[in-house]
Amino acid sequence: MEKTNINENRRFDLGRDFRYRIFSVLMKWETVLILILTAVVITNSFLSPYFLDPVNLLDTTFNFSEKAIIALLMAFVIIAGDIDISVASIVALSSVFMGMASAAGADAPTLVVIGLLSGLAMGSLNGYLITKFKIPSIAVTLGTMSLFRGIAYAILGDQAYTKYPEGFDFFGQGYIGDSPIPFELVLMAVLALGAGYILHRTSFGRQTYAIGCNLQAARFSGVPVDRIRFQIFAVTGLFCGLASVLLTSRILSTRPNIGTGLEFEVITIVILGGIAITGGEGTMIGVILSTFVLGFLKFGMSLLNVPGRVMNILTGALLIFAILVPMALKGLRNSVEMKAQKKL
Amino acid sequence: MKDFLKKREVTLVGLIALLFLAVSLRSPAFASLGNLTDILNDTALLIMVGLAQYLVILTGGIDLSVASIMGLSGMCAALVNKLDPTMPIPLVVLIALGAGLAMGAFNGTLVGLAGISSIIATLGTISIYRGAIFLMSGGEWISAHEMTEGFRMIPDAKFLGVSAIIWYMVLVVLLFAWFMNLTRTGREIYALGGNKTAAKYVGIKDKKVNFLVFSLSGLVSGFAGLLYVARYAAAQNDTASGFELATVAACVIGGVSIAGGSGTVMGVVLGAIFLGIINNALTVINLSPFFQMAIQGFVILAAIVANTIMAQRSERLALARRVL
Numbered sequence: 001m002e003k004t005n006i007n008e009n010r011r012f013d014l015g016r017d018f019r020y021r022i023f024s025v026l027m028k029w030e031t032v033l034i035l036i037l038t039a040v041v042i043t044n045s046f047l048s049p050y051f052l053d054p055v056n057l058l059d060t061t062f063n064f065s066e067k068a069i070i071a072l073l074m075a076f077v078i079i080a081g082d083i084d085i086s087v088a089s090i091v092a093l094s095s096v097f098m099g100m101a102s103a104a105g106a107d108a109p110t111l112v113v114i115g116l117l118s119g120l121a122m123g124s125l126n127g128y129l130i131t132k133f134k135i136p137s138i139a140v141t142l143g144t145m146s147l148f149r150g151i152a153y154a155i156l157g158d159q160a161y162t163k164y165p166e167g168f169d170f171f172g173q174g175y176i177g178d179s180p181i182p183f184e185l186v187l188m189a190v191l192a193l194g195a196g197y198i199l200h201r202t203s204f205g206r207q208t209y210a211i212g213c214n215l216q217a218a219r220f221s222g223v224p225v226d227r228i229r230f231q232i233f234a235v236t237g238l239f240c241g242l243a244s245v246l247l248t249s250r251i252l253s254t255r256p257n258i259g260t261g262l263e264f265e266v267i268t269i270v271i272l273g274g275i276a277i278t279g280g281e282g283t284m285i286g287v288i289l290s291t292f293v294l295g296f297l298k299f300g301m302s303l304l305n306v307p308g309r310v311m312n313i314l315t316g317a318l319l320i321f322a323i324l325v326p327m328a329l330k331g332l333r334n335s336v337e338m339k340a341q342k343k344l
Numbered sequence: 345m346k347d348f349l350k351k352r353e354v355t356l357v358g359l360i361a362l363l364f365l366a367v368s369l370r371s372p373a374f375a376s377l378g379n380l381t382d383i384l385n386d387t388a389l390l391i392m393v394g395l396a397q398y399l400v401i402l403t404g405g406i407d408l409s410v411a412s413i414m415g416l417s418g419m420c421a422a423l424v425n426k427l428d429p430t431m432p433i434p435l436v437v438l439i440a441l442g443a444g445l446a447m448g449a450f451n452g453t454l455v456g457l458a459g460i461s462s463i464i465a466t467l468g469t470i471s472i473y474r475g476a477i478f479l480m481s482g483g484e485w486i487s488a489h490e491m492t493e494g495f496r497m498i499p500d501a502k503f504l505g506v507s508a509i510i511w512y513m514v515l516v517v518l519l520f521a522w523f524m525n526l527t528r529t530g531r532e533i534y535a536l537g538g539n540k541t542a543a544k545y546v547g548i549k550d551k552k553v554n555f556l557v558f559s560l561s562g563l564v565s566g567f568a569g570l571l572y573v574a575r576y577a578a579a580q581n582d583t584a585s586g587f588e589l590a591t592v593a594a595c596v597i598g599g600v601s602i603a604g605g606s607g608t609v610m611g612v613v614l615g616a617i618f619l620g621i622i623n624n625a626l627t628v629i630n631l632s633p634f635f636q637m638a639i640q641g642f643v644i645l646a647a648i649v650a651n652t653i654m655a656q657r658s659e660r661l662a663l664a665r666r667v668l
Contacts, residue, residue: 143645150638313475
């Protein structure tokens with residue numbers, strides 16, 4: 001109750017209290033992530049001599065660039081208070097469409113266009129069903145998750161597409177010029193900058209937060225809620241299509257089970273990045289930091305020959321931990337704030 | 345509202361009858377008694393776990409970890425049976441139940457007591473439970489010859505000519521019908537899903553109810569996991585993977601609102617049977633089993649859209665009546 005009684009003046013004083021300011025920077029989730037990232041890098045470089053090799057580190061980004069690209073948009077989805085669990089299935093079905101086109105003799109640029117467009121179409125279907133019929137996003141994407149992957153299975157069965165045209169392997173395997181910098185990493189960085197700009201510097205981003213904080217209030221304030229949610233889901237589909245192009249080009253094979261479990265890893269990245277599952281909170285920097293935390297953690301563990309299933313236990317625990325800790329921190333911050341108030 | 349709910353189940357029975365007729369016209373073998381028993385045998389697990397899922401969805405949450413709980417408790421039971429074949433079967437059943445309950449209670453602690461959203465908590469516990477199966481089994485399968493006869497007979501033993509798995513299913517359905525309709529806690533679950541704030545104001549302890557529904561969901565899933573492993577005579581890492589989707593589908597088709605607060609035991613049972621018939625029909629009319637997932641996805645979406653349109657229409661009707 002006391003918290004709501006602070007007037008502007010005292011807020012100002014509170015901000016100038018040096019100890020409180022240090023505390024509130026320390027209590028930021030991004031700071032915690034930087035600390036965790038540092039700890040992961042230091043521990044890993046002690047455990048394995050191969051970890052701190054620039055070429056190795058750059059090459060390991062291949063393993064998480066595609067997930068990171070989807071996570072950029074998943075951040076928008078979750079900030080707007082929604083969720084999209086169909087992303088892995090969109091990746092799979094886009095890949096199947098590219099495989100079909102490739103079997104029909106399409107060249108590399110056409111394949112990219114097909115991948116992107118099919119992703120966009122599936123994302124738009126999600127957005128349409130969610131906004132047109134006012135169905136919770138979890139229900140719709142649960143259905144399309146099974147529908148899209150089901151179509152992939154219906155088309156491919158136990159077969160696989162493994163023939164892709166010359167030059168298609170560049171997107172997922174290529175490097176920039178002669179440098180050891182992967183094309184995927186550069187693409188991810190550019191998209192991350194763009195996503196960060198849109199989320200934090202444009203009215204579209206602010207409206208996304210507004211929807212996630214309070215959908216009704218946003219609607220009454222004139223935010224085109226349905227249009228923005230539709231656009232977010234459509235672009236999420238587009239980015240899944242892009243991720244599908246990269247993934248397919250990297251492994252040059254399409255099976256209907258491609259990317260299984262990807263939605264879980266993407267959501268883990270976003271939640272660990274400090275985006276509140278209840279919507280309206282979080283930053284793009286957090287998402288990018290958590291991409292690297294998880295990516296380097298997995299890289300370190302794979303150097304130590306930890307089996308994938310065991311890594312999953314750790315990721316699952318980390319996901320739960322990532323929610324519990326900010327909740328505890330918030331409680332702590334509130335109580336410190338109260339104490340600081342009392343002192344004034 | 346009551347008429348509307350009643351209508352929902354009637355519609356579903358009509359749909360099932362229609363589907364039934366269409367498939368048996370195409371291939372008469374479908375309607376044979378043997379095949380019908382097969383359908384019921386195959387659907388029994390979906391009905392049980394579907395009811396567990398229904399409990400959680402009623403409160404406005406979702407339990408994505410039911411399939412992994414099935415996998416882990418099935419593995420526990422199979423492992424115990426393999427290591428000590430002399431252990432009495434009731435004890436093995438208790439171990440599976442205990443494992444399921446413990447996992448459910450862990451979910452319940454995260455969701456109910458710590459207040460984590462159910463989808464995230466159970467997404468996290470999926471990988472923990474699946475990982476635990478790997479750690480316990482070392483990635484190995486436990487196959488039929490490593491299980492005792494008694495273990496494999498848990499779901500298959502016949503009583504009055506009907507296999508045990510169906511009796512268990514009937515028992516679970518009756519227990520659920522009693523619990524949801526005739527006990528105070530059951531009604532509290534509905535109240536909480538219908539309007540959380542109002543439920544709190546009338547003194548319903550939401551944390552306790554959330555903890556309870558996840559624990560019960562774990563308990564039922566644990567039992568189903570044992571039956572699954574014994575029935576298919578194999579315990580592996582991916583036991584029952586993807587089953588969580590089928591349970592949600594059964595609920596949604598059965599008219600359970602994903603937003604919580606409405607749905608019936610009978611609806612879930614009919615929804616599961618509807619899915620079971622579709623799956624069985626695919627093999628009977630010689631359609632590739634690879635179509636199963638796509639059809640399931642389509643049916644889920646169609647059911648959700650139908651549910652929403654019907655709910656919106658009844659809301660509008662209620663509003664119009666109030667205006668008059």
